[in-house]
Amino acid sequence: MSVPLQAGMESCVGPEKGELTPAFESQADELISRYPVSKRSAVLPLLHLWQETFGYIGPRGVEWIAKKLSLQEIQVLELVTFYPWFRQKPVGRFHFRVCRTLPCALGGSGKTFAALKKLMNLSSDGHEGAMISEDGLFSLEYSECLASCGTAPVVLRNDEFYEKVDEKRAADLVAGCR
Amino acid sequence: MAITQHRLIFKHIDAPGYTRDIACYRKHGGYEMLKKGLGMGGAAIREEVKKSQLRGRGGAGFPTGTKWGFIDPSKVTKPIYLICNADESEPGTFKDRQIIYKDPHQLIEGMILSCFANGVKLAYLYIRCEFTEGWRILETALAEAKAAGFLGKDILKSGYDLEIHVHRGAGAYICGEETGLIESLEGKRAYPRIKPPYFPAVLGLYMCPTIVNNVETLCNVRHIVEMGGDAYAKIGRPNNTGTRLLCVSGDVVRPGYYEFPCGAVTLGQLIYDVCGGIRNGRKLKAVIPGGSSAKVLRAGETYKMKAKDIHGNTVDREVRLEDLPMDFDSLAAAGSMAGSGGVIVMDDTRDMVECLANISAFYAHESCGQCTPCREGVLWLKKILARIAEGHGKEDDPALLRDVADRIAGRTICAFGEAAAWPVQSFIGKFKEEFQIRIRRNGTAAKTDTVSLTH
Ligand SMILES: Cc1cc2nc3c(=O)[nH]c(=O)nc-3n(C[C@H](O)[C@H](O)[C@H](O)COP(=O)(O)O)c2cc1C
Ligand code: SF4
Ligand code: FES
Numbered sequence: 001m002s003v004p005l006q007a008g009m010e011s012c013v014g015p016e017k018g019e020l021t022p023a024f025e026s027q028a029d030e031l032i033s034r035y036p037v038s039k040r041s042a043v044l045p046l047l048h049l050w051q052e053t054f055g056y057i058g059p060r061g062v063e064w065i066a067k068k069l070s071l072q073e074i075q076v077l078e079l080v081t082f083y084p085w086f087r088q089k090p091v092g093r094f095h096f097r098v099c100r101t102l103p104c105a106l107g108g109s110g111k112t113f114a115a116l117k118k119l120m121n122l123s124s125d126g127h128e129g130a131m132i133s134e135d136g137l138f139s140l141e142y143s144e145c146l147a148s149c150g151t152a153p154v155v156l157r158n159d160e161f162y163e164k165v166d167e168k169r170a171a172d173l174v175a176g177c178r
Numbered sequence: 179m180a181i182t183q184h185r186l187i188f189k190h191i192d193a194p195g196y197t198r199d200i201a202c203y204r205k206h207g208g209y210e211m212l213k214k215g216l217g218m219g220g221a222a223i224r225e226e227v228k229k230s231q232l233r234g235r236g237g238a239g240f241p242t243g244t245k246w247g248f249i250d251p252s253k254v255t256k257p258i259y260l261i262c263n264a265d266e267s268e269p270g271t272f273k274d275r276q277i278i279y280k281d282p283h284q285l286i287e288g289m290i291l292s293c294f295a296n297g298v299k300l301a302y303l304y305i306r307c308e309f310t311e312g313w314r315i316l317e318t319a320l321a322e323a324k325a326a327g328f329l330g331k332d333i334l335k336s337g338y339d340l341e342i343h344v345h346r347g348a349g350a351y352i353c354g355e356e357t358g359l360i361e362s363l364e365g366k367r368a369y370p371r372i373k374p375p376y377f378p379a380v381l382g383l384y385m386c387p388t389i390v391n392n393v394e395t396l397c398n399v400r401h402i403v404e405m406g407g408d409a410y411a412k413i414g415r416p417n418n419t420g421t422r423l424l425c426v427s428g429d430v431v432r433p434g435y436y437e438f439p440c441g442a443v444t445l446g447q448l449i450y451d452v453c454g455g456i457r458n459g460r461k462l463k464a465v466i467p468g469g470s471s472a473k474v475l476r477a478g479e480t481y482k483m484k485a486k487d488i489h490g491n492t493v494d495r496e497v498r499l500e501d502l503p504m505d506f507d508s509l510a511a512a513g514s515m516a517g518s519g520g521v522i523v524m525d526d527t528r529d530m531v532e533c534l535a536n537i538s539a540f541y542a543h544e545s546c547g548q549c550t551p552c553r554e555g556v557l558w559l560k561k562i563l564a565r566i567a568e569g570h571g572k573e574d575d576p577a578l579l580r581d582v583a584d585r586i587a588g589r590t591i592c593a594f595g596e597a598a599a600w601p602v603q604s605f606i607g608k609f610k611e612e613f614q615i616r617i618r619r620n621g622t623a624a625k626t627d628t629v630s631l632t633h
Contacts, residue, residue: 038384041365069365079348084543100536105630110628147275150434
């Protein structure tokens, strides 16, 4: 079952086998039309669209995008593995990214991360790849500077952005998901 | 002493009642400069930008007029492209975000003027994908501008056509480097191109002449058209003209974004007056003045600088850290750089080993991996620093770090190599004893409350 989503509403639900709706196709075509010189330029936009719709980019997404843009599959896959935003596996329904970089670290993002990890009942350290809770509700990873260093520490929950997230706010954010 | 800001780019940002829609922008004089610019003609705009001595705000401080001058629209037969660099990924920098989220039409007007000046018909706005809301805001703003006739075919009946599209990145810092950005926009891995021959002005997007400018730079163009290049050049200091957006983060009472004429405030005024000093009643220990790639400055340092005496002779002057004017040339003379305007402040309780370990972990994560010295070297730096921070350092580690860093800078395809090496060279150079003490203390339990976060 896949929950239909609007592009941009990043959510991490559902397997890759949802339906390809006509709306999805026409969104894809609109994105491609923005690159009159080279269709290949539309790979990143289509990868975003796919991940926003299906939660991650698996073999089906790679194949579909490659075909759509007349590319080799490797020309799509090599982007999925290069760009940190893209993932090949589903994550939790609420995916948290905590900024790790110096200004946020000075502001206590290590504590925020530790608090979230505990609240979500996660194990392992999580800088490379996300940790996912057993019930699939939560996942957590570090991210690099999110360009809001003056309001450290900052957190992304799916695509919502939160500033000055101390341990207490972290607890509120997690509670808000339940 | 309160120091008043000079808000040119940030004039309306956070002003009560100001909204980001086109109606509000137009109520405040928005798109009037587009009308003026279209009347002036492209060559005249380019001339004003040259006169303004505007320097790029993306990091390198390259003169915008000169950059544009590499391309002569009347001679070039290929299409010319313009890309707005809204990747804003240099740690410590959060100024472009304010413009995109709160005053997007200012950027769009500056961008249209810059495109018109350089004969550009198709432009892209490359925005980091973590700005999801910013992306939607820009899509809306572009649609509004198009509906009002400021974009698309025959803009304001001038016969000039322009399309601007937003392109989202995907979480890689190296997409901020202009040739990496171009590769990424072509749908490839963001591997920076080697220069020569791939200067964007010659072989840029789709191997055509391309101008890449930062968000803040393009906004400035709108104001240069408004006031004229000469008047603009009177703001700030010679060769450091206009205002500068400064982002202050770390251990100050009031972190945030501020705008001053270039060089009008000193580093000391910025930290102590504007930002209320060091928080928790502590003292300043170190400051990185231009984004995490810039070399660190140590409290108590003095710098030798050239200055003119009352008779106009050039003399050497000792300048304290607190008295460093926040402009391109002064920070360069102090051995660091104004970079992207991100000022990161560290107080006297901060462990320099941990701070550097944190920075190096960033570069290790973000190297694109094309050049061996960068890919391997930066990982070494991170691993050595992590082991020192965790209490397993070796006696020779500081020397080894120096050695590795020295072998990266200058031996890579793009300036990321320097960006990764400079913090290491400067932290080890200026805080050597802290690294040695940390290594001698080895084995004692590492603090749990660390800022290294290297994993
Ligand atoms: C590793 C690296 C990262 C960069 N990141 C950014 C960035 O996030 N934003 C930006 O505007 N410029 C960035 N730059 C600078 C760009 O390469 C380019 O010089 C700039 O966008 C030119 O615009 P300007 O002339 O208006 O400053 C980066 C450079 C390097 C080497
Ligand atoms: S210096 Fe580093 S980031 Fe730049 S091209 Fe080489 S490997 Fe890539
Ligand atoms: S360091 Fe966290 S937003 Fe910049």
